[in-house]
Amino acid sequence: xxxxxxxxxxxxPSIRSAERLYSWIATxxxxxxxxxxxxxxxxxxxxxxxxxxxxxxxxxxxxxGLISPEAYNAIFTMHGTTMIFLVVMPALLGFSNYLVPxxxxxxxxxxxxxxxxxxxxxxxxxxxxxxxxxNASPPDTGWFSYAPLTEQPxxxxxxxxxxxxxxxxxxxxxxxxGVNLIVTILALRTRGMGLWxxxxxxxxxxxxxxxxxxxxxxxxxxxxxxxxxxxxxxxFFDVGAGGSPILWQHLxxxxxxxxxxxxxxxxxxxxxxxxxxxxxxxVFGYRLLVLAGMAIAVLSFMVWGHHMFxxxxxxxxxxxxxxxxxxxxxxxxxxxxxxxxxMWGGRLQFTVPMLFATGFILMFTMGGVTGVQFAVxxxxxxxxxxxxxxxxxxxxxxxxxxxxVFAAAYYWFPKMTGRMLDERLGKWHFWLTLAGFNLTFFPxxxxxxxxxxxxxxxxxxKPGWELLNSAETVGxxxxxxxxxxxxxxxxxxxxxxxxxxxxxxxxxxxxxxxxSPPPSWNFATAPPVSGPRPLQALKQQxxxxxxxxxxxxxxxxxxxxxxxxxxxxxxxxxDRFGTAxxxxxxxxSSEIVFFAALIxxxxxxxxxxxxxxxxxxxxVLRTGLFSVALWASSGTLFLAERRxxxxxxxxxxxxxxxxxxxxxxxxxxxMLEYRSLYREGVRxxxxxxxxxxxxxxxxxxxxxxxxLIALGILFVLMLVQSRFDPVTHQGGIxxxxxxxxxxxxxxxxxxxxxxxxxxx
Amino acid sequence: MDQVDRPEEELSIWPAxxxxxxxxxxxxxxxxxxxxxxxxxxxxxxxWGWIGELIGE
Numbered sequence: 001x002x003x004x005x006x007x008x009x010x011x012x013p014s015i016r017s018a019e020r021l022y023s024w025i026a027t028x029x030x031x032x033x034x035x036x037x038x039x040x041x042x043x044x045x046x047x048x049x050x051x052x053x054x055x056x057x058x059x060x061x062x063x064x065g066l067i068s069p070e071a072y073n074a075i076f077t078m079h080g081t082t083m084i085f086l087v088v089m090p091a092l093l094g095f096s097n098y099l100v101p102x103x104x105x106x107x108x109x110x111x112x113x114x115x116x117x118x119x120x121x122x123x124x125x126x127x128x129x130x131x132x133x134x135n136a137s138p139p140d141t142g143w144f145s146y147a148p149l150t151e152q153p154x155x156x157x158x159x160x161x162x163x164x165x166x167x168x169x170x171x172x173x174x175x176x177x178g179v180n181l182i183v184t185i186l187a188l189r190t191r192g193m194g195l196w197x198x199x200x201x202x203x204x205x206x207x208x209x210x211x212x213x214x215x216x217x218x219x220x221x222x223x224x225x226x227x228x229x230x231x232x233x234x235x236f237f238d239v240g241a242g243g244s245p246i247l248w249q250h251l252x253x254x255x256x257x258x259x260x261x262x263x264x265x266x267x268x269x270x271x272x273x274x275x276x277x278x279x280x281x282x283v284f285g286y287r288l289l290v291l292a293g294m295a296i297a298v299l300s301f302m303v304w305g306h307h308m309f310x311x312x313x314x315x316x317x318x319x320x321x322x323x324x325x326x327x328x329x330x331x332x333x334x335x336x337x338x339x340x341x342x343m344w345g346g347r348l349q350f351t352v353p354m355l356f357a358t359g360f361i362l363m364f365t366m367g368g369v370t371g372v373q374f375a376v377x378x379x380x381x382x383x384x385x386x387x388x389x390x391x392x393x394x395x396x397x398x399x400x401x402x403x404x405v406f407a408a409a410y411y412w413f414p415k416m417t418g419r420m421l422d423e424r425l426g427k428w429h430f431w432l433t434l435a436g437f438n439l440t441f442f443p444x445x446x447x448x449x450x451x452x453x454x455x456x457x458x459x460x461x462k463p464g465w466e467l468l469n470s471a472e473t474v475g476x477x478x479x480x481x482x483x484x485x486x487x488x489x490x491x492x493x494x495x496x497x498x499x500x501x502x503x504x505x506x507x508x509x510x511x512x513x514x515x516s517p518p519p520s521w522n523f524a525t526a527p528p529v530s531g532p533r534p535l536q537a538l539k540q541q542x543x544x545x546x547x548x549x550x551x552x553x554x555x556x557x558x559x560x561x562x563x564x565x566x567x568x569x570x571x572x573x574x575d576r577f578g579t580a581x582x583x584x585x586x587x588x589s590s591e592i593v594f595f596a597a598l599i600x601x602x603x604x605x606x607x608x609x610x611x612x613x614x615x616x617x618x619x620v621l622r623t624g625l626f627s628v629a630l631w632a633s634s635g636t637l638f639l640a641e642r643r644x645x646x647x648x649x650x651x652x653x654x655x656x657x658x659x660x661x662x663x664x665x666x667x668x669x670x671m672l673e674y675r676s677l678y679r680e681g682v683r684x685x686x687x688x689x690x691x692x693x694x695x696x697x698x699x700x701x702x703x704x705x706x707x708l709i710a711l712g713i714l715f716v717l718m719l720v721q722s723r724f725d726p727v728t729h730q731g732g733i734x735x736x737x738x739x740x741x742x743x744x745x746x747x748x749x750x751x752x753x754x755x756x757x758x759x760x
Numbered sequence: 761m762d763q764v765d766r767p768e769e770e771l772s773i774w775p776a777x778x779x780x781x782x783x784x785x786x787x788x789x790x791x792x793x794x795x796x797x798x799x800x801x802x803x804x805x806x807x808w809g810w811i812g813e814l815i816g817e
Contacts, residue, residue, distance in 0.1 A: 026771035107767075113775050113810065120779025128783050128790075135791070158790055165786035172782065227789075520769035713811060721815060 028112035029520050030101050033119050035416060037094025038409075040123055041087050047130070048082035049483060051075045053476055056440070060473040062461040072457035073140035074159070078129075080143030084263070085167055086126045088401050092266040093177050095408055096205040098416065100181060102511035102518060103199045105190025105527050110183035110579045114176050121173025129166030132159055139163035142455060144256065145226070147237035147248040152230050161230060164223045171216050178212035179586040181205055186570055187579045190510075192529035194567045196290075199509045199532070200283065203290045204269030207297045208262055213590045214301065215258035221597035222251035228695060233685025236601065242610045242688050246311060251597055253304035261300045263397060264364075265293055267404035268335055271357050274407050275339050277507045278354035279346030285338045286532060292331035292338075299328040309380045318377045325375035329368065336365055351505075352426030356407035359434050363399025367392055370445070385455070388448025394441045406433070406486070413490075414504045418516040419497030425489040432482035439475025443468040502546055508533035515548040523547040580735035588742045591703075595746050598699060599753055602692040606757070609687035615757045617682055618693075619673060626669020627751050630704070633662035634744045637711075637737050644726055644733065649718070652726055656715055659740070663708045666747075670701050693754060700750055703743050710736045772813055778806035 027033060054075055058066045067075070097115065101108055109115045132138045139159035141150050150160045185206045189198070198206075225236040226248070235241035237248050268289075276283040283289065305313060305321030313321075339361055348354070370392040374380045383389060406429070413421050447468050452459055459465055503512040511518075513527045513535050527547040530537050535545060544551045573582065606615060640655030674694075684694045714733060718726060726733060752759065781802030788796025 022773075023769075023771060025776050026773045028770050028772055028775075112770065113772055113814075116772070116775035117778050120776045121782060124779050124783030125786075128786055131787070161790040165790050169783055169786050173779075231789075521767050713807075717811075717815065 026116075028108070028116050030097050030109045030112065030115060031416070031518060031520075031522075033115055034094050034096075034098025036119050037090055037097055037122070040119075040126070041091040041094060044082050044086040044126060045091075046483070048079050048087055049480060051079040051082065053480055055079065056473040056476040058457060059459070059469050061470065062459055062466050064458055067457070069457040070140065073142075073455075074138040076455065077139045077142050077145075077159075077163075078133075081129065081139070081163065081167070082126075083397070084143060084259070085170055086122070086129070088263045088397060088405075089174065089259075090122050090170075091405055092208070092263065092401070093174070095270065095405075095412070096181055096201075096208070096266060097177070099412065099511055100184060100202055100205050101188070102415075102514070102522055103202050103509050104185065104188060104193050105510050105523060105529065106184060106188040107522055109180050110188055111180050111583060115180050118173035118177040118180070121176070122170050125166050125169030125171075125173065128169060129162055132162035132166075135162070137162065144252055146252075147226060147229075147245040148239055150226055150230075151237055155230075161227065164227045168220055168223055171220050174212055175216050175587070175590050178209040178216075178590070179583050181209035182213070182586045183579050183583045185209075187574055187582060190523075190526050190529060192534075195570060196287065196567075197529060197532045197534070199269075200272035200286065200289055200293075201266070201269035204265045204272070204293055207293045208265045211258045211262050211265070211297050211300065213586055214593055215255045215262065217255075217590045217594035218251050218597050219255035219259075221594050221601075222248055222255075224699075225251075225601065225695065228684075228691070233683075234691035234695065235685065235688050236605075236691055242605075242608045243691075244604070246308075247601060247604065249308050249311065250304070253307045254301070254597075256307060257304040258297075258300040260396070261296055263401050265296065267360070267401040268293065270404045270408040270411075271339060271360055272335075273509065274353045274357040274411050275342050277411075277505050278349045278351055278357070279343045280349070281342055281346040282533065283338065284341035284344075285334075289335055289338050292334040295331040296328060299324060299331070303328055306375055306380065309377050310384045322375050322377050326372060329372045329375075332368055336361060336368075351410075352421070352423055352430060353407045353411035353505075355427065355430045356403050356410065359430065360400060360403040360407060363395055363403060363434075363437070367395030367397075367400055370395065383448060385453055386448035387444040387452045387454055390454050391441050391444035391448060394437075394444070398441070399437055403433070406430075409486075411505070412511075413493070414500030415511055415516050415518070417494065417497070418500050419493050420500045420504060421493050421497070422489050425485055425492070429482050429485045429489060432478055432485060436475045436478030436480075436482055440472050440479060441475075443472050502548075503535070508536040510534055513538070513545055513547050515546065519548050524549050525551045578731040578734070580731040581738060584735040584738050588739065591742065591746075595696075595700075595750075598692070598696045599750065602696050603753060605688035605692045606754075607689075609689045612687035612690065613677075613680075613682045614689050615754070617677060617680065618755055619676060620755045623669060623673055623755060624751070626666050626672075627747060629662045629669070630666035630744055630747055633659045633666070634741050636662060637740055641734065641737055644730060647727055649726060653715070653718055656711060656718075660708060660711050660715060663704060663711070663740075667701060667704055667708070670697065673697075696750060697754065700743070700747060703746070707736070707740045707743050711740065772810075774806050774810040774813065777802060778810065781806050 024032060024036070027036075054067065055072065058064050058072055097109070100106075129139075135158060137157035137159045139145070139162060141155055141160060141163075145160060145163060148154060185198070185202060225234065228234040229236050229238060229243075235243045237243045237245050239245065272283055272289055302324040303321060305317055306325040309318060309321070339357075343358075350358070370388070374383065374389075374392070410421055410426055413419070447465065448454075450462070450464065452465060459469070500516050502514065502516055504516075505512070510523075510527055510529070514523055525547045527534065528538070538545050577585065636655050636659045640652050640659060643649075643651030643655060682690060684690055714726075714736065781799045784799030784802060785796045786799075788794065788799060
């Protein structure tokens with residue numbers, strides 16, 4: 001494809017000056033933030049890859065003593081954690097960050113500051129995790145950190161704490177990115193960009209964001225329980241106190257299986273963009289591809305139990321989870337057939353992005369086929385904890401997602417930098433990757449069937465095991481070489497690569513309708529959209545295709561609007577709520593999952609304590625009275641908003657103050673409750689009841705406090721800032737109000753669950 | 761974006777400050793509570809700067 005691009009050599013950008021460095025640190029531009037994501041995940045990919053090479057060196061020969069068992073445990077834990085949380089997931093979010101606003105014709109993400117904040121949480125969370133090495137206590141309990149191995153008596157160093165805190169920090173950023181993507185896609189599409197005209201990558205980013213918001217808080221809740229167990233003496237997963245390690249598994253995998261699709265759906269989106277362009281055909285079954293993505297998202301919340309067949313959940317649970325896990329293969333299969341049908345009869349151009357996309361389809365299919373086998377309970381019992389599992393998920397995550405990431409990197413690199421990556425080096429990269437990958441991971445299927453367990457630092461000298469393991473180690477080093485080729489290609493291209501032009505692949509989506517790299521404003525003129533391939537339509541009409549600068553108005557066709565029922569619903573939501581409100585509602589969705597996890601833990605544990613205090617210790621009447629203050633505060637805030645609507649600044653101020661007072665009264669009531677329990681000798685770590693009670697009500701109290709801070713800031717701003725006009729900032733105020741009402745509603749549920757024990 | 765318009769790129773240091781602050785709170789939980797206290801101060805500073813910028817817009 002190099003012939004498509006121009007031959008002009010352009011100088012490399014300099015990042016030497018402090019000003020330029022500051023502009024990267026303080027950037028709010030979604031494209032720069034996307035590039036920061038990709039650079040950061042690239043560095044973590046190298047770290048995770050080096051860890052993998054050490055593991056493979058250790059396993060190259062039987063009974064090897066290259067590294068100690070402790071070091072092996074730490075390295076495989078860091079490898080898995082790094083690749084999942086610091087490479088695959090954020091790399092995909094990096095592409096979404098860069099591409100989604102461009103693809104929908106927007107200037108930026110809905111909340112640029114929040115977007116930058118999310119990136120910094122990823123970076124600092126990752127550094128926090130790696131700081132554990134400097135502290136000589138890296139986590140060593142595996143990426144899913146099962147309790148009770150992670151509990152204090154069994155993991156005494158700080159490694160698990162670093163794992164919890166580092167990932168919690170990155171998770172907050174991930175949820176914020178999810179919220180940002182949802183609002184951006186729903187609210188910032190340019191004229192004519194109906195939902196059914198969005199590129200499939202945008203659709204998959206939207207579905208991915210919804211999955212993030214729905215799944216990640218379950219992990220956060222579980223991690224907080226574990227952190228409290230380890231540091232504050234709670235009993236959530238303490239078997240001796242009646243706690244259940246299985247609760248950890250449920251909460252973890254309720255996150256963990258949607259997480260698999262969080263790591264795969266954007267990759268599906270990437271392939272759905274690359275394959276049609278290089279087949280010179282529209283994607284086959286556009287709506288079916290989108291609907292299949294939606295089906296996968298819904299089903300992904302119903303299959304977590306297949307990770308727990310070995311627990312012994314019982315026949316009904318095994319049947320339900322097994323069946324759901326088989327069903328999810330159907331929409332996944334639909335996607336694969338759609339890509340093949342897109343290629344069928346097309347004028348295929350095997351450029352490097354297309355090679356990687358084709359490799360993705362083949363490798364991911366293999367990973368999918370072995371995945372369905374785990375839906376069969378009997379097969380799962382045989383294969384679980386063997387190398388067969390390692391082979392399966394590497395075929396999905398490396399053979400699948402990482403190949404898609406490489407396809408995307410080659411495809412969109414010209415847009416990001418204005419230069420073409422070298423095709424010859426790219427082909428070396430592809431073939432070395434494919435060969436190295438299969439040599440590393442295919443023999444793991446055989447070893448797994450032969451009975452080699454995963455997560456062991458060495459193995460006995462059984463017939464055939466050394467040969468296969470040695471081959472895997474050779475394969476892993478070929479993968480290492482392929483990565484070096486990729487890095488060299490990037491370095492060489494950035495120094496003196498061929499200029500790409502705006503649209504080097506003769507593509508169809510809006511990111512190609514602006515300069516390469518795009519200016520900070522993306523589009524100076526709104527590009528018209530009259531179908532799912534807007535740029536192709538413009539080319540066919542012979543009108544302007546570069547919207548980075550001024551365009552003659554006469555040269556811009558009117559975008560034909562499309563009003564599907566779905567668009568009507570989204571328009572109605574936009575009319576009813578602004579971007580800030582849609583953002584806070586999306587955020588509240590994640591809060592619902594977080595509180596649901598804590599409430600479920602309370603309900604499971606309220607009567608499970610071996611000894612010690614229970615619900616009878618609680619002061620129902622007093623707490624009920626203080627609760628009335630909180631619920632009344634929703635009413636006063638509603639009245640405040642009505643005053644604002646009437647532009648009655650004083651009235652708004654008065655009702656806002658009363659809301660704050662009522663919120664403070666509620667918190668005083670909570671403190672009185674805690675004080676009286678303390679005086680009776682009740683402590684957080686007494687038993688399961690106290691653990692779950694204090695954690696649940698404490699976190700609710702923390703949310704009330706955050707709400708009060710937000711309300712307090714509004715109040716103070718109106719007092720001291722003459723230029724703060726509450727009417728101008730009505731959207732933000734409404735968002736704070738929605739959050740406050742949510743906090744009040746959650747307390748209603750908590751009050752019924754915790755205090756009204758005679759009801760159930 | 762109905763008219764031709766090329767806004768200047770906006771910069772803000774506060775998201776980076778807030779990210780650092782949250783990570784310091786986390787570091788303090790695992791190592792020394794002093795880091796967490798510093799992180800809380802940084803959060804307050806970050807919120808002040810962040811909101812100040814938003815109001816100025």
